[in-house]
Amino acid sequence: MNTSTALLVADLTGVAVFAASGASAGVAKRLDLFGVVFVGFVAALGGGIFRDLVIDEVPPLAFADWRYATTAVATAGAVFWLHPHLARLRTTVLVLDAAGLGLFTVTGTTLALAAGVPAVGSCLIGMLTGIGGGLGRDLLTGEIPVVLRSEIYAVAALLGAAVVTALDGAGVTGAAPLVGAAVLIFGIRLVALRRRWAAPVATGEPLPARRHGRTP
Amino acid sequence: MNTSTALLVADLTGVAVFAASGASAGVAKRLDLFGVVFVGFVAALGGGIFRDLVIDEVPPLAFADWRYATTAVATAGAVFWLHPHLARLRTTVLVLDAAGLGLFTVTGTTLALAAGVPAVGSCLIGMLTGIGGGLGRDLLTGEIPVVLRSEIYAVAALLGAAVVTALDGAGVTGAAPLVGAAVLIFGIRLVALRRRWAAPVATGEPLPARRHGRTP
């Protein structure tokens, strides 16, 4: 299996994993079959759609290549029917989700750099490619995005995106460094899960709600 | 009245209907006049704006043709002032909404195919054109999108989009088949409403919230 095939397989694996996380959220919210599949679709492909829009890669890959949507829909449908048996797969899903985060962040950063986006912007686009699907999933299911509330998740993505951008700036090319960056994100995320690392939360009293409510 | 005029009239009718549904949601949430009009605007034009962004038709029609925004704003404003008298129009609104769904889905699918988007992607874009406005309306008003929770709605749109795509692939052209597909969506939606058809909901215990909460 050559490189591009390997990349496609890895990419579709990420799609399937994020689709499963989205579908699980939909099932937990008692959405109907369509709702579960739709949230799975958004979780799997939302980040990439945003990425493609901001780098002017239209139509986005999610619509241009049928294999992406098909993988997302099939996985989400499977979760809908099988979810009672998935409880014991919780750890597996978390590990695969960490792998998907690493992969999507690296591909997003690489595509942004290839589109001529400057370094800082490419890091942000890469991170948003990795976390965008989860953000969409949580907004659709009425949750404040978990990525904003707890754990080292987006930060791991941002670090990996910065590594990809730095290597690109240094003229380092080839698949190896990209794989390395994805593994770095994957590893940070796993260690953060295991050690329950979390970003700090502001100390002191929260600001009264109406205060920022008055600052549209 | 020639074809293009008929199409524009039909299109603006769909805009008005979705604007009314959005404005009704805004009134129910006690939004102010601007909020009611804004939610009406998003419900009427949000799906089309997304469609135009993903097929690179910029600026989106909602901004390029003043008649769309004007129709949406005028309708939403009318709902704001007249809503106490609209209760008895509930059935009418549901029927018109079904008509709007059929129309927007067919036009969205057709435009995506014309832009060179492959079959599966065009079906998805067509469906999203039909349901996107309602998604935006529900997100703005703090609801989990109703299209994800109940009833045959998006599924009707997806079926119609598939028919349009299949006819296009078969080389069938002209307005008649498109009208037929829109009528199909319209009919499925009306029967689903009348018979209270709904997509299945996952059986068994929902997954504990923190489970997917831990899978950003």
Add this chain to the structure above:
Amino acid sequence: MNTSTALLVADLTGVAVFAASGASAGVAKRLDLFGVVFVGFVAALGGGIFRDLVIDEVPPLAFADWRYATTAVATAGAVFWLHPHLARLRTTVLVLDAAGLGLFTVTGTTLALAAGVPAVGSCLIGMLTGIGGGLGRDLLTGEIPVVLRSEIYAVAALLGAAVVTALDGAGVTGAAPLVGAAVLIFGIRLVALRRRWAAPVATGEPLPARRHGRTP
């Protein structure tokens, strides 16, 4: 300091102000450091990203010019650490927010007109540039957007956008009229805050929730 430098300084001031409002909302919701910074980023740059997508200015300025993201992130981070001391700055933040609204609306309208968007569309894009960040901030923090619920805010932006468009149509050019329009928005917003002006809310009973719930 020449005009373009002055404009950049003013623009980044608007970014900082909106980032502060977003970060304040994030702190109030007990988001972690990343969440606070991310909401600040969206509040500061979300409106401009939407603007650039609809006028096909890609990659959006938020990703193309590192100074924008850096300003937003640094400001949001400062709010995260300093927020207990910010309570007494409430009035200052409201005033700066009004200034940011004026600036973003005027620049958004001007860029839309320059991109060839017709008058009505340019007014809408300009208004959305001014209010878009606040909408994103409220959606991310699980609030019905405050701009839809209370006060003269978007209406002030829309008036200013209409003035910019009218002047453009009349062939009036130069920085002075743009500054005037921004000052107009700024002034209307301040007076509205001082006098507690608000847009009207629909009278009578709100529509039953399930009514619009049945009209996706």
